[in-house]
Amino acid sequence: MILITGGAGFIGSHLAERLCAENKVRVLDNLSAGAQNVELLKAKGIEVIEGDIRDKETVANSLKGCSIVYHLAAMNRAARSIKNPVEANEINITGTLNVLEACRKENAAFVFASSSSVYGGKGGSENDALKPLHPYGVGKLAAEHYARVYHELYGLKTVILRYTSVFGPRQRGDIDHAAVIPKFIDQILEGKQVTVYGEGTQTRQFTYVKDTVEASAIAAEKSLEGDAFNVATPEETSVARIVELIEKQTGRKAVIDRKPMPKADPSRNFIDVKKIEKSLGFKAKYSFGEGLKETIKERLNK
Numbered sequence: 001m002i003l004i005t006g007g008a009g010f011i012g013s014h015l016a017e018r019l020c021a022e023n024k025v026r027v028l029d030n031l032s033a034g035a036q037n038v039e040l041l042k043a044k045g046i047e048v049i050e051g052d053i054r055d056k057e058t059v060a061n062s063l064k065g066c067s068i069v070y071h072l073a074a075m076n077r078a079a080r081s082i083k084n085p086v087e088a089n090e091i092n093i094t095g096t097l098n099v100l101e102a103c104r105k106e107n108a109a110f111v112f113a114s115s116s117s118v119y120g121g122k123g124g125s126e127n128d129a130l131k132p133l134h135p136y137g138v139g140k141l142a143a144e145h146y147a148r149v150y151h152e153l154y155g156l157k158t159v160i161l162r163y164t165s166v167f168g169p170r171q172r173g174d175i176d177h178a179a180v181i182p183k184f185i186d187q188i189l190e191g192k193q194v195t196v197y198g199e200g201t202q203t204r205q206f207t208y209v210k211d212t213v214e215a216s217a218i219a220a221e222k223s224l225e226g227d228a229f230n231v232a233t234p235e236e237t238s239v240a241r242i243v244e245l246i247e248k249q250t251g252r253k254a255v256i257d258r259k260p261m262p263k264a265d266p267s268r269n270f271i272d273v274k275k276i277e278k279s280l281g282f283k284a285k286y287s288f289g290e291g292l293k294e295t296i297k298e299r300l301n302k
Contacts, residue, residue: 006073053095079134092139151226164232168209198261200240208291
């Protein structure tokens with residue numbers, strides 16, 4: 001049995017789909033991001049438990065009979081953590097510690113969904129110094145250290161995956177602090193203004209969700225020795241290019257609301273992927289344009 005915490009969310013539901021073809025899969029999720037994926041999961045024979053990782057008993061019960069846990073549950077988004085740092089700490093650090101302790105007692109392997117935010121907006125490779133800029137990044141880094149300590153002290157099988165700007169179908173653009181791609185798609189389709197900072201030349205490695213999921217599955221199969229890997233496409237895409245491609249693929253014209261560049265927004269945040277390519281043989285398969293096409297298709301079919 002495989003447990004996915006946060007498995008009813010955007011990335012988690014895709015991971016559950018990927019794994020359920022060959023495994024029994026159970027999901028633990030407090031549904032704070034909505035219950036829109038629950039029926040889809042249940043239709044595929046995936047067990048869904050509504051519960052919170054801050055509750056030790058719930059975590060322990062959910063882990064019974066599981067040989068591996070993919071830990072995706074988190075308070076995501078930097079802005080949320082800045083507004084609610086104590087709650088972010090409780091979920092992202094204490095909640096992760098609850099999962100690790102349950103893994104130790106159940107002797108289950110631990111695959112941790114960390115974030116490239118541990119680099120502090122400067123990009124980097126796995127050997128670089130880590131200096132996150134907000135409570136969300138601090139929480140991910142602290143959880144990485146706990147995973148390392150549980151591996152070194154208790155022999156727990158672990159692997160750390162630093163997800164990078166994941167996008168794709170089911171990602172919500174209608175929530176506070178929504179990610180840029182689903183938000184832009186919804187705004188352009190609905191004829192609303194799209195806020196672009198500066199000239200939109202700032203770039204990120206927007207990684208299609210199916211590539212992120214595949215990397216996670218490969219890491220669980222090939223590397224549970226306490227290591228950390230960046231998970232990203234090497235392709236860099238600018239904000240202006242996102243708008244251009246959405247316009248092209250939807251046939252709609254964006255209404256641009258241009259604002260000054262925020263001082264804290266880096267123009268580039270390059271995440272090195274040589275290690276995962278060399279060590280695990282993983283390379284992202286989807287170009288940004290291909291992933292965007294699938295994302296838009298889902299929006300149009302709703």
